[in-house]
Amino acid sequence: MPDEKLIQSRQRGNRLGIWFFKVLMQLSGLRGAYALLYPVCLYYAIFDRSAVCSALPYISRRFPEMSTLRQWWTSYRLFVSQGKNLIDRHALVAGAVGFDTAIEGYDQLKTFSDEKQGFILLTSHVGNWQTVMHSLEKLDRTVHLLMKPEMNPALKNAVQVDAEESRIKIISPEQDMGGVLEVMQALDKGDIVSIMGDRTYGADSVRVDFMGEKVNFPYSAFHIAASAKCPVVVLLSSKTGVNAYSVNMAEVLWPTLKRGTDRKVQLQEWVQKYADILENYLLAHPLQYFIFHDIWTDAE
Amino acid sequence: MDKETKLAEISEKLKVLLVDQLALEDVTPEEIENNSELFGEGLGLDSLDAVEIVVMLQRNFGLEVKDMENNREVFRTISTLAEYVYEKTEEA
Numbered sequence: 001m002p003d004e005k006l007i008q009s010r011q012r013g014n015r016l017g018i019w020f021f022k023v024l025m026q027l028s029g030l031r032g033a034y035a036l037l038y039p040v041c042l043y044y045a046i047f048d049r050s051a052v053c054s055a056l057p058y059i060s061r062r063f064p065e066m067s068t069l070r071q072w073w074t075s076y077r078l079f080v081s082q083g084k085n086l087i088d089r090h091a092l093v094a095g096a097v098g099f100d101t102a103i104e105g106y107d108q109l110k111t112f113s114d115e116k117q118g119f120i121l122l123t124s125h126v127g128n129w130q131t132v133m134h135s136l137e138k139l140d141r142t143v144h145l146l147m148k149p150e151m152n153p154a155l156k157n158a159v160q161v162d163a164e165e166s167r168i169k170i171i172s173p174e175q176d177m178g179g180v181l182e183v184m185q186a187l188d189k190g191d192i193v194s195i196m197g198d199r200t201y202g203a204d205s206v207r208v209d210f211m212g213e214k215v216n217f218p219y220s221a222f223h224i225a226a227s228a229k230c231p232v233v234v235l236l237s238s239k240t241g242v243n244a245y246s247v248n249m250a251e252v253l254w255p256t257l258k259r260g261t262d263r264k265v266q267l268q269e270w271v272q273k274y275a276d277i278l279e280n281y282l283l284a285h286p287l288q289y290f291i292f293h294d295i296w297t298d299a300e
Numbered sequence: 301m302d303k304e305t306k307l308a309e310i311s312e313k314l315k316v317l318l319v320d321q322l323a324l325e326d327v328t329p330e331e332i333e334n335n336s337e338l339f340g341e342g343l344g345l346d347s348l349d350a351v352e353i354v355v356m357l358q359r360n361f362g363l364e365v366k367d368m369e370n371n372r373e374v375f376r377t378i379s380t381l382a383e384y385v386y387e388k389t390e391e392a
Binding site: 173175177178179180181184185188204220223224227228263 | 323339346347348350351352354355364365372375
């Protein structure tokens with residue numbers, strides 16, 4: 001039976017901690033808020049075994065040559081990196097600070113937008129999603145997130161999802177037909193549909209190679225794109241400076257499915273292309289991948 | 301051709317298309333009942349089959365995605381789908 005007092009204490013601690021960070025950011029800017037991250041993350045790295053264990057499946061595969069101690073230290077660095085990401089997210093929503101965003105592949109997306117060509121934005125647990133959403137505002141298209149609404153309440157608040165004036169809407173896959181009709185209609189109108197590519201969350205998936213072992217990645221993005229004859233744009237982003245992000249939307253895939261061949265086999269090939277793109281990106285940006293879950297064990 | 305005959309014709313065409321386009325191996329068009337549920341129990345189609353059905357309606361009946369109202373009842377059975385196709389094609 002959970003200790004109610006302990007739960008309440010943790011919730012209070014979380015609220016107090018968040019309030020403290022907000023005040024610190026207002027007083028001292030991003031650097032001031034970041035400064036507190038280091039001891040806080042060190043605390044978690046030392047005393048929260050579950051937090052470290054959640055990071056190790058990725059760290060151990062990205063850096064197999066590292067000793068246990070170095071992998072632990074890298075987990076700490078990953079916590080700090082994620083902490084900066086969360087602070088940036090709040091700062092962006094609050095309008096407290098601006099970020100320079102270098103976007104690779106923007107011209108192609110602008111062409112899609114001008115031609116009313118809808119496309120699927122395939123996202124991953126990489127970088128800062130909110131900075132990407134802000135950079136997409138210039139395209140003047142609505143972005144539909146295919147996700148269960150309860151999956152990320154913080155996300156809803158962070159980007160004002162579903163607000164009347166918002167250009168970000170949610171399509172729930174839990175409704176009849178998995179939200180497919182709404183997705184197809186959005187693409188038909190020339191809008192953008194954002195689908196997570198590196199976690200299944202219960203969706204149908206295929207096994208692909210990722211960082212030397214098998215994982216299950218969902219294939220719905222490629223299936224829908226092939227049927228709707230629209231491209232899949234792989235979205236990757238990383239923090240490159242205190243006030244700087246780079247966004248890569250240059251990898252554009254045009255999936256097709258041939259009749260007469262097992263469609264799942266074909267979809268697996270497309271998902272493998274995505275897995276290869278993501279793995280290659282993580283070679284250069286290893287501390288921008290915030291996957292605190294053993295996705296390799298799920299595949300067994 | 302009266303409405304009933306037209307609906308029957310559309311229903312039969314839908315069954316053939318479903319089996320063919322969705323590569324349903326365990327069922328023939330003749331075995332699909334008009335009132336069988338398409339999704340979940342019944343024919344057991346899933347959300348990805350829904351993608352194929354949308355495309356199938358576009359290609360074979362000229363229905364535009366934007367015309368497909370957000371009324372999932374029409375996708376419930378062969379009968380409801382045939383009724384929907386009939387209404388939309390008669391409107392055109």
